[in-house]
Amino acid sequence: MLALLQNSFFAHFNLWGAMPSLVLIFFALLVFFEKNNINFSIFFYALAAGLLLDLYSSSQLGISMILLILFGFFAKKFQQLMLESRGKYAFVQFLAIFFILFFSYNISLQIYFFIFKEGFLFLSLNSRFAGALIYNLVFSSLFFWAYTRFFSGLSDNRQLSLFKK
Amino acid sequence: MQVRNLSLNKKNSTFLKVFSWAIVLFLFVAVLNIFQSQIKNYFYIVSNPLEKNFWAAGEAVSGFTNSILRSGSLAKENESLNLQNQKLLADITFLQEKETFFASQGEAALTYENSNFSLVMAGMMGLDGADLISIDKGSEDGVKEGMSVVNQQNVLFGKVFKVYKNFSQVMLISAENSIINVKIRAQGQEGEAASEIYGVLKGAGGLEAYLDLVPIDEEIKNGDVLITSALEGSFPKNLLVGTITEIIRNDQEPHQKAKVGLLLNIASSNLFVITNYKDKTN
Numbered sequence: 001m002l003a004l005l006q007n008s009f010f011a012h013f014n015l016w017g018a019m020p021s022l023v024l025i026f027f028a029l030l031v032f033f034e035k036n037n038i039n040f041s042i043f044f045y046a047l048a049a050g051l052l053l054d055l056y057s058s059s060q061l062g063i064s065m066i067l068l069i070l071f072g073f074f075a076k077k078f079q080q081l082m083l084e085s086r087g088k089y090a091f092v093q094f095l096a097i098f099f100i101l102f103f104s105y106n107i108s109l110q111i112y113f114f115i116f117k118e119g120f121l122f123l124s125l126n127s128r129f130a131g132a133l134i135y136n137l138v139f140s141s142l143f144f145w146a147y148t149r150f151f152s153g154l155s156d157n158r159q160l161s162l163f164k165k
Numbered sequence: 166m167q168v169r170n171l172s173l174n175k176k177n178s179t180f181l182k183v184f185s186w187a188i189v190l191f192l193f194v195a196v197l198n199i200f201q202s203q204i205k206n207y208f209y210i211v212s213n214p215l216e217k218n219f220w221a222a223g224e225a226v227s228g229f230t231n232s233i234l235r236s237g238s239l240a241k242e243n244e245s246l247n248l249q250n251q252k253l254l255a256d257i258t259f260l261q262e263k264e265t266f267f268a269s270q271g272e273a274a275l276t277y278e279n280s281n282f283s284l285v286m287a288g289m290m291g292l293d294g295a296d297l298i299s300i301d302k303g304s305e306d307g308v309k310e311g312m313s314v315v316n317q318q319n320v321l322f323g324k325v326f327k328v329y330k331n332f333s334q335v336m337l338i339s340a341e342n343s344i345i346n347v348k349i350r351a352q353g354q355e356g357e358a359a360s361e362i363y364g365v366l367k368g369a370g371g372l373e374a375y376l377d378l379v380p381i382d383e384e385i386k387n388g389d390v391l392i393t394s395a396l397e398g399s400f401p402k403n404l405l406v407g408t409i410t411e412i413i414r415n416d417q418e419p420h421q422k423a424k425v426g427l428l429l430n431i432a433s434s435n436l437f438v439i440t441n442y443k444d445k446t447n
Contacts, residue, residue: 004212007299008219011292011431012227018371019292043186051197055208056293058327058334061201062194069190128371 002026003052018132020139023049024105028098028140029147031072032079039073046072063112064105071104091144098140102133206303206329213290213301213332220290224432282401284437287314287333292431296340296370298322300436303331313400313439320428321345321393321404322436335436338406339427343368346396347406349379351389363394366406366425376409376423381416385409385423401442 002022010019027049034041050065057064075097082093106129197204285306291299302308314322314335323343326336338345349362364379379385389409395402411424 004216004219007291007293008216009223009226011220012223014292014372055205056291056299058293058297061197061204065194066190 007056015135018135023052025140025143028101032094032097042072067108075100094144209332216290282439283441287436296337298335303329303333307440308333314436322429339372339374340368341370346394347391348394349389374425376425378420381421
């Protein structure tokens with residue numbers, strides 16, 4: 001549903017061509033709120049999110065899956081290494097996790113297109129990329145708020161409960 | 166010693182676990198890619214009705230919000246459109262006079278090269294971040310890779326990039342990989358014939374593009390219209406592309422560049438795929 005919304009509904013609300021990457025935001029949320037010791041879940045979240053992203057892009061099926069598995073685990077590891085007081089700074093830490101995922105996923109995808117799709121290498125670290133990043137950070141903040149507000153009751157997640165305190 | 170062995174065993178077991186998962190993933194991706202076309206097409210068939218509704222809803226909501234957000238600039242825009250309209254009327258009059266002159270000379274007035282194309286109407290239903298749109302016509306409807314996609318007003322959108330059985334992906338002219346040859350119809354003074362200058366339109370991504378490789382000694386102005394020149398043979402000629410919005414001139418370079426306001430608008434729901442252009446040129 002998020003993938004459909006992202007590619008059809010939100011296509012009309014693009015900012016300099018950038019659209020909110022709802023699938024990636026939701027994936028980041030799932031990774032962030034996943035219990036530290038259960039890594040299998042991240043694997044399956046990455047499979048599902050990656051498949052959806054690949055279905056709507058011109059890349060081969062599986063590219064986003066592999067990238068999300070790699071960066072999902074990396075982001076989780078990064079989260080584990082961050083300060084213990086994650087409850088207090090959960091929101092900031094979530095934005096950091098999302099930033100890592102968004103940045104590394106997009107850059108890797110551009111490198112992939114350059115190598116395998118006869119494209120040009122546009123490592124677009126320009127104002128448009130920054131615009132897309134800010135646009136997505138705004139949406140990810142909204143999603144974070146909605147997730148903690150409406151879904152906190154469905155989970156006994158440690159970070160959520162800490163964030164609520 | 167025993168502790169060390171245990172640690173080594175644990176490391177080996179983790180490595181084996183990761184390795185076996187990697188193999189499973191590799192096999193899974195390989196199988197997915199064997200059936201890629203079928204999977205994407207099946208997914209399209211299932212999601213198409215919902216996606217079309219979302220697209221229409223997005224169009225309606227964005228139209229409404231835009232009208233509120235842009236209410237301040239509407240008066241200014243209206244004034245500018247009025248001026249543009251007057252200019253177009255003047256151009257029409259000039260062309261009509263020209264047509265009458267040629268007709269009286271016993272020559273064909275104008276060659277409407279684009280009027281004999283076979284078109285397949287397609288609905289737009291999705292946009293991906295890399296300036297690719299999805300349309301609801303595929304190989305079953307005669308769509309092939311490389312075909313040009315336009316709207317009703319002959320505005321060029323791009324070319325078919327990937328074709329599936331029931332849908333296709335179209336690479337917009339704003340995509341970063343897109344390069345097309347264009348002709349700049351410089352606006353002449355009233356009554357003066359418009360001159361033609363050639364350049365290259367390069368996609369910049371994010372639904373934007375810029376004009377490049379225009380010789381520095383050619384005079385181009387804001388508002389000049391870009392049309393396809395068909396030099397590269399990918400697109401029919403005289404399709405509308407955009408207008409120049411800002412000229413970037415550097416005297417140390419042999420060419421000038423310009424920002425272009427593309428005429429393609431993703432709010433248009435219906436597009437047309439030109440299916441016989443290559444046949445005509447061959």
